[in-house]
Amino acid sequence: MTNPEPLxxxxxxxxxxxxxxxxxxxxxxxxxPEQFTLLVFYRGLHCPICKTQLRELESKLxxxxxxGVAVVAISSDTRERALQTREAWGLTRLRIxxxxxxAVARRWGLFISSGxxxxxxxxxxxARFSEPALYLIRPDSTLYFGSVQTMPFARPHFxxxxxxxxxxxxxxxxxxxxxxxx
Numbered sequence: 001m002t003n004p005e006p007l008x009x010x011x012x013x014x015x016x017x018x019x020x021x022x023x024x025x026x027x028x029x030x031x032x033p034e035q036f037t038l039l040v041f042y043r044g045l046h047c048p049i050c051k052t053q054l055r056e057l058e059s060k061l062x063x064x065x066x067x068g069v070a071v072v073a074i075s076s077d078t079r080e081r082a083l084q085t086r087e088a089w090g091l092t093r094l095r096i097x098x099x100x101x102x103a104v105a106r107r108w109g110l111f112i113s114s115g116x117x118x119x120x121x122x123x124x125x126x127a128r129f130s131e132p133a134l135y136l137i138r139p140d141s142t143l144y145f146g147s148v149q150t151m152p153f154a155r156p157h158f159x160x161x162x163x164x165x166x167x168x169x170x171x172x173x174x175x176x177x178x179x180x181x182x
Contacts, residue, residue: 003106031137036137037070040132045077074096076126076129112131
């Protein structure tokens with residue numbers, strides 16, 4: 001596996017096709033939101049911080065929808081673990097994608113960790129899994145915003161993301177971090 005390369009704002013994101021636990025599939029190129037698609041890459045069923053994060057996200061789905069933002073959460077978990085995540089975490093409306101190939105995760109700039117056994121949630125970590133990231137993608141499949149982490153801790157709060165989206169839309173604020181000539 002190669003080292004992760006950061007995605008660049010204003011540039012097309014890599015291809016992605018992910019099955020959804022609720023049925024069907026997700027492909028950012030097929031999404032047609034009014035403003036953005038929010039991709040939330042999470043560690044998986046074994047992660048208690050992911051549980052808190054995705055429950056918060058589910059509670060704010062209407063706020064994202066009001067702003068024209070489509071939302072999906074994705075992990076490298078199996079279908080069975082994704083279904084268990086939906087049920088055990090009470091995620092009835094959030095689209096949960098599963099089966100993220102780790103080579104694809106690398107193309108999306110994600111960090112990969114090795115499993116270390118049982119977690120504090122009482123769930124076995126997979127042998128390998130991707131670490132968290134958030135991406136806002138424009139309808140033309142270019143990156144607007146990205147936050148990639150090496151650890152499960154200190155993730156952006158969705159209330160902050162919503163406030164940022166409000167500012168961006170009100171002020172037509174451009175994607176930043178686009179400079180490549182350094």
